[in-house]
Amino acid sequence: xxxxxxxxxxxxxxxxxxxxxxxxxxxxxxxxxxxxxxxxxxxxxxxxxxxxxxxxxxxxxxxxxxxxxxxxxxxxxxxxxxxxxxxxxxxxxxxxxxxxxxxxxxxxxxxxxxxxxxxxxxxxxxxxxxxxxxxxxxxxxxxxxxxxxxxxxxxxxxxxxxxxxxxxxxxxxxxxxxxxxxxxxxxxxxxxxxxxxxxxxxxxxxxxxxxxxxxxxxxxxxxxxxxxxxxxxxxxxxxxxxxxxxxxxxxxxxxxxxxxxxxxxxxxxxxxxxxxxxxxxxxxxxxxxx
Amino acid sequence: xxxxxxxxxxxxxxxxxxxxxxxxxxxxxxxxxxxxxxxxxxxxxxxxxxxxxxxxxxxxxxxxxxxxxxxxxxxxxxxxxxxxxxxxxxxxxxxxxxxxxxxxxxxxxxxxxxxxxxxxxxxxxxxxxxxxxxxxxxxxxxxxxxxxxxxxxxxxxxxxxxxxxxxxxxxxxxxxxxxxxxxxxxxxxxxxxxxxxxxxxxxxxxxxxxxxxxxxxxxxxxxxxxxxxxxxxxxxxxxxxxx
Numbered sequence: 420x421x422x423x424x425x426x427x428x429x430x431x432x433x434x435x436x437x438x439x440x441x442x443x444x445x446x447x448x449x450x451x452x453x454x455x456x457x458x459x460x461x462x463x464x465x466x467x468x469x470x471x472x473x474x475x476x477x478x479x480x481x482x483x484x485x486x487x488x489x490x491x492x493x494x495x496x497x498x499x500x501x502x503x504x505x506x507x508x509x510x511x512x513x514x515x516x517x518x519x520x521x522x523x524x525x526x527x528x529x530x531x532x533x534x535x536x537x538x539x540x541x542x543x544x545x546x547x548x549x550x551x552x553x554x555x556x557x558x559x560x561x562x563x564x565x566x567x568x569x570x571x572x573x574x575x576x577x578x579x580x581x582x583x584x585x586x587x588x589x590x591x592x593x594x595x596x597x598x599x600x601x602x603x604x605x606x607x608x609x610x611x612x613x614x615x616x617x618x619x620x621x622x623x624x625x626x627x628x629x630x631x632x633x634x635x636x637x638x639x640x641x642x643x644x645x646x647x648x649x650x651x652x653x654x655x656x657x658x659x660x661x662x663x664x665x666x667x668x669x670x671x672x673x674x675x676x677x678x679x680x681x682x683x684x685x686x687x688x689x690x691x692x693x694x695x696x697x698x699x700x701x702x703x704x705x706x707x708x709x
Numbered sequence: 710x711x712x713x714x715x716x717x718x719x720x721x722x723x724x725x726x727x728x729x730x731x732x733x734x735x736x737x738x739x740x741x742x743x744x745x746x747x748x749x750x751x752x753x754x755x756x757x758x759x760x761x762x763x764x765x766x767x768x769x770x771x772x773x774x775x776x777x778x779x780x781x782x783x784x785x786x787x788x789x790x791x792x793x794x795x796x797x798x799x800x801x802x803x804x805x806x807x808x809x810x811x812x813x814x815x816x817x818x819x820x821x822x823x824x825x826x827x828x829x830x831x832x833x834x835x836x837x838x839x840x841x842x843x844x845x846x847x848x849x850x851x852x853x854x855x856x857x858x859x860x861x862x863x864x865x866x867x868x869x870x871x872x873x874x875x876x877x878x879x880x881x882x883x884x885x886x887x888x889x890x891x892x893x894x895x896x897x898x899x900x901x902x903x904x905x906x907x908x909x910x911x912x913x914x915x916x917x918x919x920x921x922x923x924x925x926x927x928x929x930x931x932x933x934x935x936x937x938x939x940x941x942x943x944x945x946x947x948x949x950x951x952x
Contacts, residue, residue, distance in 0.1 A: 579813070586799050586810050592761050593797040595781035596790055598814035598862065 421551035426673050427666075428548075432557040432622075434665020435564030439619045440642030441649065441657035442571065443612030449588035449652035450608045453512045457496060457519035459639015461613050465489045465620025466630040467527060470538040478541045486617040493613025494606055502602070520636075527632035535631040540624050556625040564622070567615065568658050575654060584608065588652065641668075644689045650702025659700055664688075711770070712737045712866055712897050713758070713789070718767035720750075720757045727753045729921040730767065735866065740888070740898045742908035742929065744942055745918035751901045752794050754918065755870045759791050760784045772865065786814050790862055794870040794901075796855040800844030804835055807843050807854055811861030821861075828857040831887070849880040856887065867891065868899045873907065885911060905942035909933040917942075 440462065447455045468485035475481055500519050504512050543555035575581035586594040587604045595601055616635075619642075623634065641664060649660025664685055671684040692699070711734040720728040728750050735741045745751050756762045758769055760781035768777045776784050799807050808828060812821050829836035832853045838846065843854060852872060859867060869888065873881040885907055892898050892911075902908035909915055912929035917938060925932060932938045 579809070582802065582806055582810060583813060585802060589799050589801055590797050592756075592781075593793060593799065594810070595761065596759070596785060596793060596797075597810045597858070598782050598785040598790075599810070600780075600782045 421549070422673070424549060425551040425553055426669050428551075428553050428557050428561065430666035430669035431662065432560040432564070432665070433626075433669055434662035435561050435568075436619050436622045436638070436661075437642045437645045437665050438568060438658045438661025439564055439615045439622075440638060441646040441661045442568075442654065443615050444643050444646040445649070445651055445654060445657040446584075446608050447612055448646070449654075450584055451497075451501070451605045452591075453501065453509065454516060454643075455501075455609075455612070456513065456516040456639070456643075457523060458612065458616060459635040459637075459642065460520050460523040461489050461493055461616035461635065462620040462623065462638055463527060463630070463632060463635030464492055464523060465617035466538075466624055466634055467531060468617070469540060469621060469624060470531075470536055470630050473538055473540065481540070482618075482621055485620065486614050489613040489617035489620075490610045493609045493616070497606065497609040502605075520639075524632045524636070531630075531632070533632065535629045537629055538624060539628045540621065543625070556622075560622045560625060563618070567618065571611070572654065580604075580607065641685065644685065646699075648689055648692050648699050650699030653699070653701040653703070656699055656701035710737060711735065712772060713899065714770040715754075715758060716768045716770075718754070718757060718769065719765040720753055720762065721765050727921055728757065731918070731921070731923045732767075733916050733923060733926070735897060735899050737865075737897055738895070739913040740892050740900060740911055742900045742902060742912035742915040743918055744902055744905040744908050744915060744932075744938075746941075747903070748920070749918045750921045751918055752870055755791060755794075755868055755899075755901055759789070759868065785862065788862065788864055789866040789868070790859045790864045791868040792855045792859045792870060792872060794874065796851045798843045798846075798851050798854050798858065800842070802843055803840050804843055804846070804854060805839045807858050808835075808861055811858035814862060824861050824863070828860065831890075832857060848875055849877070849883070852876060852880070852884060853887075856884075860891070864896060866897045866899065868901070870901045871903060872900070873902065873904050881907065905938070906933070909938075909943075 440459065443458050444455065447453065465485050468488045469481050472481035472484045496519055500515050501512060504515060543559060545552050545554050575584060583594065583599050584604055586597065587599060587601055591601055619638065623638065624630065642661065645660035645664040646657045648663060649656030667685055667688060668681050671681045672678065675681065713735040715734065716732045717730040718728055719726070719730050731754065743751055753762065757764050760779055764777060768775065771787060771789055774787065799810060802810065808825060812824065815821050834850055835854060835857060838850070843851065846854060872884050876884065881904065888898060888900065889911060900908055900912065909929045909932050915927065915929050915932045916923050917925040917932065925935065925937065
């Protein structure tokens with residue numbers, strides 16, 4: 420019973436992190452119609468920024484600066500690398516995104532070296548919950564991710580800007596005919612995605628207090644998987660896919676106790692789901708425009 | 710004075726020339742129709758004028774301003790908008806949300822409420838279905854929503870691309886009635902249509918577009934009685950032109 424509870428909480432909090440990252444993938448895909456494969460590396464940049472700004476000895480300031488830094492980076496990448504390619508073939512954009520990803524990883528290694536750096540943001544400790552030992556950081560992660568997802572859902576549904584984002588994702592030309600500045604909406608999308616990735620970086624540091632140049636790669640791929648399972652382009656889908664993948668990862672780790680097996684299980688589930696539902700759980704069948 | 714003046718507009722898709730330097734104008738208060746067969750370049754013309762697809766050369770002047778290189782959302786903010794071909798309403802949003810998007814640039818809440826009121830008076834069907842997802846509306850209702858959505862910015866110039874496409878004859882009549890009403894209330898209209906007889910009937914002036922070039926122009930009546938137009942677009946010479 421205790422084990423079930425702690426696995427459940429760990430799974431949900433890990434799922435929350437995946438969901439936060441998956442939201443960045445899915446929103447950028449829906450609105451800018453591209454796969455931003457450099458998205459995972461924003462997590463890593465967020466981690467390093469927290470590591471650097473922890474020099475202030477104030478975790479909240481470090482987190483805030485990291486979020487701001489990632490937003491600026493995300494928006495800048497979009498302006499410099501992706502915007503000039505609007506209208507270019509999707510393959511060119513995809514390759515550019517992969518290039519940006521490697522560039523960020525290499526820059527991090529040039530600046531901080533290839534060795535893993537340790538950074539402790541805050542020691543939360545653990546509590547006993549109905550007999551189970553639960554890391555408080557997991558509960559904090561779960562609480563914050565749920566709050567962020569709720570806020571994002573309300574933002575998209577009930578604000579003028581949020582609705583404009585749905586409009587742009589559905590029909591870019593029609594949105595422009597409403598007077599919506601599509602480039603502005605894309606910028607905002609990248610800003611939101613990067614802020615969420617920075618927070619994901621923070622949550623990874625709370626789980627394991629170490630940063631490295633490649634720390635964003637695997638979470639990036641996992642979260643992308645989550646976005647695809649949920650139905651890429653769908654915001655609730657990204658949340659569902661993220662939570663599902665996090666749960667699967669924690670449960671399969673509990674059972675097999677070997678990390679590579681859990682990866683294999685997760686990606687097998689992706690393949691299975693895509694075989695049965697190629698558009699993911701909440702994805703729509705959409706005619707791809709030529 | 711010309712509200713919209715298009716000069717030598719050329720548009721290419723890759724190496725293919727879609728518009729071979731067309732010129733036309735729309736004067737304030739007119740209904741101008743542009744007729745032509747499928748593939749003549751009507752939609753290309755509409756999209757390039759409003760800034761949705763790039764122009765190779767030529768110029769577009771709207772209300773005395775050069776909008777040739779302006780991006781679409783800025784052009785729309787000047788008071789010129791378009792009901793695109795195929796309606797292109799936001800299928801996943803409700804009727805209300807579609808209208809809200811139409812009023813995206815309108816900051817004045819009072820004005821927004823007034824416009825919403827007048828849309829619902831004109832189209833009681835939309836009022837009934839205001840909370841329905843727009844993708845579930847019928848074709849006619851979707852066309853009405855698309856027109857209402859465009860009206861939310863109170864356009865000086867309204868461009869309509871094939872508003873009668875895919876609609877039952879009774880609805881086509883209704884759409885043309887609405888166009889007349891909008892015109893009577895002071896909106897200048899540029900209409901692109903395959904339904905040439907209807908389009909010429911209500912037009913002050915009209916142009917014929919053929920494979921990327923304007924081949925004929927004149928008043929609606931002149932074109933409706935011209936032999937060439939009657940043969941090519943009005944179903945043969947037996948057709949009686951509208952009086």
